[in-house]
Amino acid sequence: MQVSQIFDAQLLNKYNTSGPRYTSYPTALEFHEHFSHDDFKQAIKKSPNRELSLYVHIPFCHTLCYYCGCNKVITRHRDKADTYLEYLAQEIALQAPLFTDYKVKQLHWGGGTPSFLTHKQITTLVALLKEKFVFSDDLEMSIEIDPREIDMDLAEHLFSLGFNRLSLGVQDLDLKVQQAINRVQSTQFIGDFIAHAKTVGFQSINIDLIYGLPHQTLTNFAKTLDKAYEWNVDRISLFSYAHLPNRFAAQRKLRDEWLPNTQEKFALMKLAIETLCNYGYDFIGMDHFAKPNDELAIAQSNGTLHRNFQGYTTKGGCDLLGLGVSSISAIGNSFSQNIKELKAYYQAIETQQHAQIKGVSLSQDDIIRGEVIRELMCNLFLDKNKISQQHNINFDDYFADDLPLLKTFIDDGLLVNTSDVIQVDQKARLLIRIICMSFDAYMKKHINQQRFSRVI
Ligand code: SF4
Numbered sequence: 001m002q003v004s005q006i007f008d009a010q011l012l013n014k015y016n017t018s019g020p021r022y023t024s025y026p027t028a029l030e031f032h033e034h035f036s037h038d039d040f041k042q043a044i045k046k047s048p049n050r051e052l053s054l055y056v057h058i059p060f061c062h063t064l065c066y067y068c069g070c071n072k073v074i075t076r077h078r079d080k081a082d083t084y085l086e087y088l089a090q091e092i093a094l095q096a097p098l099f100t101d102y103k104v105k106q107l108h109w110g111g112g113t114p115s116f117l118t119h120k121q122i123t124t125l126v127a128l129l130k131e132k133f134v135f136s137d138d139l140e141m142s143i144e145i146d147p148r149e150i151d152m153d154l155a156e157h158l159f160s161l162g163f164n165r166l167s168l169g170v171q172d173l174d175l176k177v178q179q180a181i182n183r184v185q186s187t188q189f190i191g192d193f194i195a196h197a198k199t200v201g202f203q204s205i206n207i208d209l210i211y212g213l214p215h216q217t218l219t220n221f222a223k224t225l226d227k228a229y230e231w232n233v234d235r236i237s238l239f240s241y242a243h244l245p246n247r248f249a250a251q252r253k254l255r256d257e258w259l260p261n262t263q264e265k266f267a268l269m270k271l272a273i274e275t276l277c278n279y280g281y282d283f284i285g286m287d288h289f290a291k292p293n294d295e296l297a298i299a300q301s302n303g304t305l306h307r308n309f310q311g312y313t314t315k316g317g318c319d320l321l322g323l324g325v326s327s328i329s330a331i332g333n334s335f336s337q338n339i340k341e342l343k344a345y346y347q348a349i350e351t352q353q354h355a356q357i358k359g360v361s362l363s364q365d366d367i368i369r370g371e372v373i374r375e376l377m378c379n380l381f382l383d384k385n386k387i388s389q390q391h392n393i394n395f396d397d398y399f400a401d402d403l404p405l406l407k408t409f410i411d412d413g414l415l416v417n418t419s420d421v422i423q424v425d426q427k428a429r430l431l432i433r434i435i436c437m438s439f440d441a442y443m444k445k446h447i448n449q450q451r452f453s454r455v456i
Helices: 009-014 038-047 078-099 119-132 154-161 175-181 188-201 218-229 249-253 262-278 295-301 343-350 363-380 384-391 403-411 426-439
Strands: 053-058 103-111 135-145 165-171 203-213 235-240 282-284 286-291 306-308 309-314 319-323 327-333 334-337 356-361 381-383 416-417 423-424
Touching: 009 262, 009 426, 038 078, 038 327, 038 334, 038 356, 053 078, 053 119, 078 119, 078 319, 078 343, 103 309, 119 154, 154 188, 165 188, 188 203, 188 218, 203 218, 203 262, 218 262, 235 262, 262 282, 282 295, 286 295, 319 334, 363 381, 363 384, 363 426, 381 384, 403 416, 403 426, 423 426
Parallel strands: 053 103, 053 319, 103 135, 135 165, 165 203, 203 235
Antiparallel strands: 235 286, 282 286, 306 309, 319 327, 327 334, 334 356, 381 423, 416 423
């Protein structure tokens, strides 16, 4: 891929609108409370998959990062985590018997901050999961880490429990940026921790970076990118800061005049993509980078990349079970979500023996459109004949009302639509979710709502 191809400032400006990130189709906005726990159980029975990806949500954080839009609970009281883990253990004990004929291929802990937990709490939770579920020998086990509040020996501890992938929240290394977002952390410590984790045996380390933060400049962000290269991390997730102060109160602390404008933000994104590609990383999807020998890069090059609630993944044939407050599951032809608020989550576990609050059963149309959107999001390519055969449709007839929406992209040279394929050009890579909106049957309902983040 020619990196220069993907930056056409005029086109990016033209299509820099809001749109879903399509970690699912339909998106979570379509989940509703009529989807019952019995529907969830039926979805398990009907699912053709017998491999499982487990997601465990740990909602606690020590301090509030002002840019954050995650579902989290800020506290310094570790006993809150003890109470949470008791309820989580109950949820695990209630859910695991539904999955006895599944093998867990992937386990991921996210948050919040899973590294908020003490070593003892982590050990107990891993032991419980291993007792209740059947784990595959080639299990991929990953955890998100906040490098501000950990000790060096966390790496040994996690590795001894079977974790083989780490993801560190780095975001930006400049002190002025860090002070503005209330996330001051030591560059030296992060570098030492990554080096140490590799010595311990971790073979895959990811860092998260964000562009568009207050006081970010090309000069200071270049230093952050250089460090990522120096640390020799395997994967980098590069996210655009979505400033939605009306939805996230903490973001009101980030004054408008501190934020880069759209052109400056565009330049930061361009700098990041060019730098990381020059450093030898492959650009994956619309926001990830991986070394060419990383399985994410290999999956992209052989067309087997998949997308789920955790973003781009190689685990396409797995059902996903979310455990913990606010977590999302994708079982067979259904999505469902747990209650988002902590006290209500506790109460639901006690009174109804599950924490599910809403979900959706996919219609045949959802399944077809979901596959089209996933193929385009992952591969920038669609084989119409494959979709037609799989779903017993004629692609062009089925999407007769949607295909005209592609005209503007065709006229701008962003994609080609033949009778056999839809091929998206590299220069539309960053706009892929806007293109996918053409196939989203629910989009008309949301078109005027500020519910989604912008492309850049
Ligand atoms: S960014 Fe991460 S560590 Fe910071 S408040 Fe949000 S969830 Fe917690």
